[in-house]
Amino acid sequence: MVAIINSGSSLTNCQKGTTFHIDRFTDEQIAARLISMGLLPGSEIRIVRTSPFGGACYVKVNDQYLALRKEEAACIVLK
């Protein structure tokens, strides 16, 4: 169910703790950086938690942990 609701929506709108797959990115500049850090279309991604003062989220991608700002997460479109 959840996967269907979130289909095509960005990472910022998705539920914490659930694993999704990256479909594509909406911003080329951010995408170039994310890709070189190993976030690829098809990668598994999960929001672990959001930061104390808002603004950033703690995500797990494949086998590593990353801190992304809301704007950065917003350009990640999920499958």
Added chain:
Amino acid sequence: MHSAEVAVGQSPADFKKVNIALIGNPNSGKSSLFNLLTGLHQKVGNFPGVTVEWKKGDFRLDNQQEVTLIDFPGTYSCYPNSQDERIVIQNLLDPDSDTHPDAIIYVADITKLENHLLLLTQIVDLGFPVLLVLNMADIAEAGGITIKKELLEEQLRCRTVMVSSRTGSGVEALRIQLQELINQLQGPIQVQPKLYELSTKEKQLSKSVQEIASGKTPYHGLLMAHHHSWLPFLGEARREKIAKVVQQTEFESLRAQVTETLQRFNFFTPLVKQAIRTQTTRKSQVFTEKLDNILTHRIAGPLLFLLLMLLVFQSIYSWASYPMDGIEAIFGWFGEGLQQIMPDTWYSDLLTNGIIAGLAGILVFIPQITILFFLIAILEEVGYMARAAYIFDRIMQFFGLNGRSIVALISGGACAIPAIMSTRTISNWKERLITILVTPLISCSARIPVYTVLIGFVVPASTVGIFNLQGLAFMGLYLLGIVAALLTALVFKLILRSGERSYLMLELPEYRWPVMRNVGYTVWEKVKTFVWEAGKIIFVISIVLWFLSSYGPEAGMAAAIQETNNTAAQQGLDETQTADLLAAKKLEASYAGIFGKFVEPAIQPLGFDWKIGIALITSFAAREVFVGTMATIYSIGSEADEYSVRKQMAAEIRPDTGKPVYDLATSLSLLIFYAFAMQCMSTLAVVKRETNSYKWPLIQFLYLSALAYFGSLLVYQLLS
């Protein structure tokens, strides 16, 4: 070295020293490996032309081959996002650079191979002979790992060796492999490996670029096309030519970069899956997630951060007091002993009152500085710094900074110089500049001596609960620095304009137990630098100061002696009192005295007398000179044998009122002055190089001096 061709038995002279670069992603265990290979034979230097700091170490392989190993900053790909990464790419692409490597040791974390191979494949395509080191840092725990090494070697076209940078196992094998790699350098050039197939358009572009700026491989030419706008070694003429070609071929850099990167991942992702099998969830990951549930918790996270900082400063204050007393006692004993055995001449006076007093004043702070560097190195080593950046990114953004700025601000507590250099990881120029400008407001270790001495006159040495009151005051001064840094940052944020985008995108490495070897090397190197650099300046200044405060214009000195004799006769002073009075009068008539008196009108509203004036002037070179200067001045100004600066200062009396000089108002005013003032030549020099202009260090110097002067003025006028 052109030795004759020897047929049998190579002598060490036959081996040219080779440059080997250590390259890898951030958190791949590169620095641990560097320490393992080079031990204490490391030097810190700057890349030619820019100030990016590198670490270099020399070592010898078993066949006597000499190797210079250069530790490059951690990098994700050949498409740099920050100054740090640009340096790496620039050195790889410029064959004429002094630090251009002959071969590369590439370090990859075996648990993150899927990400760490991107840069490796790019470097192989640049035509470098590469030795791939698979670092098993933390997975001695994971018995469940199987690796098909031969498959990796064959597909990636490079030698592979497994090492644990934590335990050091595998390093011997690495040295043997490295030896073979170097031997091959002398042999015929091998067929160029192509892990990425350039598109037709890219091939054509690369060829044209190679005609302009000769590249080793097609990929080398392609990268120069991507990065021509900023690669410094190209120069104007070639840059313009390449720009023209890029335009003609309608080459879109960003799109091409994404396509290339994805194609590389398509190549090695299946390979990694085939070659390595790990457990799905590793123990260290479980541990990291659990620990971060607390450490990065919405409420507990920031609170724990503050508590951690409080503990750091408490420990600087309380742990260090015993070794400090010990060092003070040794110097006291040593100075007195020297005075007794040496003849009573000018040079023994120079030695005891000038040099030893000055050096003792600074060496006594080694314990505190060591503790601070130690604790910061631990925080860095376990991976906590990245968490702090994540927690505070939002707040930092409000003040015009980046989450990464917190790393600079925390390490600024040790020294502003490495802190300013660490800002190179901030890709946004405005955020980076503001971080550089405000970092000196964070109280660095050189302020510890000044604070320690002066806090004693402001706060009693008692404890409330578990807290040492002086320790709390100490913390208060650090807080003052932090608040001032943030507010100034806000001001700069409103003044400076920039349309550049800002990013966080920060890797949060798994927590790991600190490798004490790494912490040890860091602390040793930093304390050594501090003592050596500060020691040199203090040594010179002590000597100059001793001369300036022991000699003066003849007429003035004669008058001082005359005056003392008159006073002594009138008031019937005994021998010691007369000697003390004479020493004080002579200091006042000396060149240093004249100098101090000259600046006195300007600093009198801040509650400072001419003796403090002398210290203010000398400590513009480096603030830790303050204590040494005080020690020298008061040793000369009194005949009493006292090697503790604190006691000397406490005994100092204002001649007009008969009250102590270091009362609450003056001491606090002086503390404020040292908290804000830009008294460090080295920092200014680094800011000049990092910002590549005189404008920013000048602005920084002026605003900090103004802040210090008016801050002190306000405090003194309110309290006195």
